Amino acid sequence: MDTRGSFPHQSGEQEGLASLCEIGDPIMKTNKKFSATSYTSSTRFQRFVISFTGSVENFFYRWGYGVASHPYQTLTACLLFTLICSMGLMNFTYEDRPDKLLISQTSQLAYHTDWLRNNFPSPVRFSVVIFGADNVLTPQVFSKIMDVQERIENITVKGRKWNEICFKLPVTKGITVNSRKRRNLESSFEDDFFNSDINSNDDESINNTRNDAKQNDPYYDSMLSIDDDIYCEFVESLDSACWQISPLELWEFNRTIIDNLTQDEIIRKINHEKISPIFGRPVNFTTELGGKITKNDKGEVIGATSIMVLWSISVNKTALKTGQAVRDDGTGELADEISLAWEKEWLAAMEQYDATINKSALSFNYVSGRSFGDVYKQTMYNDMKIVILGYAVMFVYVGLMLGRFNMIEQRPYLSLAGISCAALAGLVTCGICSTFGLAFGNVNKVLPFLLLGVGVDDMFVIMQCWKNLYPNVLAKKYKESIPQRIGISLRTAGASITVTSLTDMAAFAVGATTVLPGLKSFCIYSAVGIIAVFFFQVTFFIACLAIDQKRLENRRNAFIFWKQYTEADYVPNKWSQSSYIQIFFEKILTKVILSTPGKVCVLLITLMFLGINTNGNLRLRQEFDPMWFLAQESHIVKYINAKKVYYPYTGFNGFIVADQVNWTASFPGFENFVRKMKDADAIFLFDPWYDDFKKYSNRNFKTDIPNKQITPEKFQRYLGKFLFSRVGSKYRQYFRAEKELTCGQRASPIEISMMPFKFKYFRGRDEHIPGMNSLKTLVKNADMKFNNGSGGRLFPWSSVFVSWETDEIITDELYRNVTLSLICVLITIFFLLFNFRVCLFCGICVIFTVIDVGGVMYYWGLSIDTITTVANVVAIGLCVDYAAHIGLAFLMSTGSKDERATKALTDIGPAVLNGGFSTFLGIILLANSETHALQSFFKVLTAVVFFGLWHGLIFLPVLLSLVGPDPYPVTILVSKGTHGPVPPADHEAPVNMKNENIEWLPLSQTTNTCDDINATKGNGKV
Known part of the structure; x- marks a missing residue:
């Protein structure tokens, strides 16, 4: 046929x-x-439809004719346009901070995160190792821990070692004042601890404190009897040591002692040593034990399968204050160059050590502050290799499908030009969006696949129309010039790719109304990208088609184009002259599915898919984890998994942040809040400075906090002393005052204070969302008083809140975006096709595809998350293409419904199939991705391609053959004296044109x- x-x-x-x-x-x-x-x-509406479609076709004829008449000028203009748009890349911003991508920027969490980042950046960064063994309380394991300690101490960055960049605390072990010196100091004791007046009641309190002192009371401060100047001079002269949480601290990191430890000595020290021999502060290293913990009859821990060791490094405060800090990729936390460089060396040392240990005897999992960013960047690099390979696979397929299997009619350079349209569109898209300050989010890395899929689909449609009209240019000479023939082909193809491009753009444009910044960025980039792809397909690709067609008709070699054949030298092989895909559609597919039994089977199979996958949709769970963006074999993912195994009862860390609180007036309410926090089901541990300060103040100054209010002046004096004491110095990092805290001076008014807490371990959104919300409610209901006119607040904050708040809204956002995109697509299709029934049928195909994709997500082990949400928005754009091409071809064909369905499938079906299959080839390598995110994208898009093609090429033709609408009213040619001749496609028509x-x-x-x-x-x- x-x-x-x-x-x-x-x-x-x-x-x-x-x-x-x-x-x-x-x-x-x-x-x-x-x-x-x-x-x-015709009705008035029909006349409008005729006029509109005629105008569109006439425009595309003129466009194709003009581009093909001046191909080199067109290519130059396209490249110049790309260059101009690419200048916007100077303003390109890559955004990988979760709080800037995954939560609404008008939410309290977004505001609080920005506020903390700007007002209270963390002065400390942590690196952690989890050692695992059958029993970690053995000399062998402790020797391994010491091996790691020595490796860390030998790390040198820019001439600075561990003890020069670590976060340090004063060494206060054994600090007491003998009675003789105390009496001598008492004679010079002034009434001003911090160079300000203190009344006699305070003095009496101190004397009473000294008289009641018990040396084993950790809250008794014997240094209060010393004059401030002497005390501070003494404090400043104290040695300081690196703050780390390690059981080796019990032996002061002495290698000789540790190598000669017995298991009984380890068990005794771990259970009974409660004061650090280095810092003199209370310690309890049994809290760092995890996994299976074994105790004896006395309640002593005698065995555990894991132990956690922590190292801390200091962030340069000057860099933080002067704006010279460096943002940590992936988290957005501020750091300085030296701390980031040290963490890099630390990770390298841990990786080397991990390669040397016997995995059967000891497990070793580690993480540092920069781990997420490093692994994420490496993962992106590996994914880019997959993208490039995907382009290569698609190039091979497109090259095979565009041309024919002979040395003249093969089209490798045209295939490359068509794929290059997606690359040019990507540059233009990034340039335009960057010009307007729109950040490029991590979700946008799937954009190349989308642009390539849409671009290749448009390319196949154009070439299918060309092949339908001019199937054999070597065997038959056509009267029309190449520009005329390209104009006629584009007159048909232009309307089709316009419909699909505008519907795709509309779907993504309405998706940009989401509250999720990452999804909004992706949708805007996609909408601009689709229009850019369309532009380059009807300009750059058409120009290349004109050039390549001239080469072909001059019988030049497809690969070595300067080699030319005569008709006698080279005759294309016969089997290359047939389109086997088109033969399949014409001779097999249409006859099978459009027969009566075939129609019944297609409808039943479609309903079966719908029923099975509807059940899957009802069971689809919602879950999101930022770790899915990382390689699952990376050290950070292994660490997270090990933490879940060994420490299942502890969850994520967070802070209660107090801004401009009137503490003296808030102590009673805060006392109640602390009690509720410690009793809360969602909280594993809460360590507020208030508890230790209350005991310290009540013990040393005879206050009665919270029952009796103290004046703000006294609070500032006592707090200043507390923060430089043995028990309170660890909290100093959690305060920001109007002026820097200084020993010997009264603390200036406190602006910000933070109190760390730790969640219990949650097993999914059904637990962590209620846990997060219950904490927010608890904090909101706290009876706190704030400084007048300060706009103070008390709020909880944790880095994991970003994921949890995304979990809370992502399902609603998915259904909202899919629904709005579907409505927008249907409206767009209607105004482009002007046929309600075809619009409705295309909508049914899209709805069925989305339902089927959701069901496959469940059966394939996926959940609703940001990746699958993006993939489902992409699904609407792709599957509407498959249906719209067939629907438009059906409307523009004549004959009975079966004949029109057959003709639509035969004429445009091969292009649709090639477009869908090439999209699948482009993503097939994602199946081997290291990240759960790209694997999810592969699974969803595979389902989209399969069900989109099923509904577009199988179900829709059957539906149209049964209840399809009438064709468009017929139009004919009339002389108008315009642009160049437009001959009919039939070159042997009896009309002399x-x-x-x-x-x-x-x-x-x-x-x-x-x-x-x-x-x-x-x-x-x-």
Whole structure:
């Protein structure tokens, strides 16, 4: 069957212009008479449709003719346009901070995160190792821990070692004042601890404190009897040591002692040593034990399967204050260059050590502050290699499908040009969006796959229309020039790719209304990118087609284009002249699915898919984890998994942040809040400075906090002393005052204070969302008083809140975006096709595809998260393409419903199949990605391609053959004296079109009978 002439005004050799009155049916082998007047009694709406579609087709003819007439100028203009748009990349911003991508920027969490980042950046960064063994309380394991300690102490960065960049605390072990010196100091004791007045009651309190002191009381401060100047001089002269949480601290990191430890000595020290021999502060290293913990009859811990060791490094405060800090990739936390460099060396040392240990005897999992950013960047680099390989696979497929299997009609350079359109569109998209300050988020890395899929689909549609109209340019000489033929082809293809491009753009544009910044960025980039792809396909690709077609008709080699053949030298092999995909559609697929049994089977299978996958949708769970963006074999993911195994009862860390609190007035309410926090089901540990300060103040100054209020002045004095004491110095990092805290001076008014807490371990969103919200409610209901006019607040904050708040809204956002995109797509299709029934059927195909994809997500082990949400938005854009092409081709075909469905499938079906399959080839390598995120994207898009093609190429033609609408009203050619000749696709039509300037017009504006049509020739109306 000759499939040329998809539409009544673009018919092939059997359907010429004069054949409008007598159309041969090549399928049924019958001839049917059509009255020309049957197409003329149009309604006003029909006349509008005729006028609109005619204008669109006429525009694309002129466009294609103009581009093909000046291909090199067009290519130059495209490259110049790309260069100009690419200048916007100077403003390119890559955004990887979770709080800038995953939560609404108007939410309290976004505001609090920004506020903390700007006002209270963390002065400390941590690195952690989890050692695992059958029993970690053995000399062998402790020797391994010491091996790691020595490796860390030997790390040198820019001439600085561990003890020079670590976060340090004063060494206060054994600090007491003997009675003789105390008496000598008492004679010079002034009434001003911090260079300000203190009343006699305070003095009496101190004396009473000294008299009641017990040396084993950790809250008794014997140093209070010393003059401030002497005390501070003494404090400043104290040695300081690196703050780390390690059981080796019990032996002061002495290698000789540790190598000679016995298991009994380890057990005794771990259980009974409660004061650090280095810092003199209370310690309890049993809290760092995890896994299976074994105790004896005395309640002593005698065995555990894991122990956690922590190292801390200091962030340069000067860099933080002067804006010279460096942002940590992936988390957004501020750091300095030296601390980041040290963490890099630390990770390298841990990786080397991990390679040397016996994994059967000891497990070793580690993480540092920069781990997330490093692993994420490495993962992106590896993913980019997959993207490039995907492009290569698609290039091979496109090259095979665009041309024919011989040395002349193969089109490798045209294939490369078509794929390059996606690359050029990517540059233009990033340039334009960057110009307007739109950040490029981590989700946007799937954009190349989208642009490539859409671009290749457009390319196949254009080439399919070309092949339908001009199937054999080597064997047959056509009268029309290459620009004329390209114009005629684009007249047909242009309308089709315009419909799909505008619907795709509309779907993504409405998706940009989401509150999730990452998804919004992706949708805007995608909407701009799709229009850019469309632009380059109808300019850059068309220009390259004109150049390549000239090469082909000059019989030049497809690869070595300077090699030319004569007709006698090279005759293309016969089997390369057939389109086997088109033969499959024409001879097999249409006959099977459009038969009565075939239609019944297609409808039943479609309903079966729908029923099974509806059940999957109802069971689909919602979950999100930022670790899914990372390689699952990376050290950070292994650490997180080990932490879940060994420490299942502890969850994520967080802080209660107090801003501009009037503490003296808030102590009673805060006392109640602390009690509720410690009793809360969601909280594993809460360590507020208030508890130790209350005991310290009540013990040393005879206050009665919280029962008796103290003055703000006294609070500032006592707090200043507390923060430089043995028990309170560890809290100093959690305060920010109006002036820097200094020993010997009263603490200035406190602006910000933070109190760390730790969640219990949650097993999913059904636990962590209620846990987070219960904490927020608890904090909100705290009875706190704030400084007048300060706008103070008390709020909880944790880095994991970003994921949890995303979990809370992502399901609603998914259904909202899919629904809005679907509505927008249907409206767009209607206004482009002007047929309600086809619009409805396309909508049904999209809805069924989305439902089926959701079901496959469940059966394939996926959940609703940011990646699958993005993939489902992409699904609407892709699957509507598959349906819209068939729907438009059906409307523009004549004959019975079965005949029109057959013709639509035969003419445009191969292009749709090639577009879908090439998209699948482009993503197939994602199946081997290291990240759960890209694996999810592969699974979802695989389902999209399969079900999109099923509904577009199988279900929709069957539906149209049963209840499809009438075709568009027929239009014909009329001389208008415009742009260059527009010959009909049928080159043997009985009308002499030579030297005529014509365009398509509604039949109702011309003669109404077949006799008139055949009689009127020359320069008049046809």
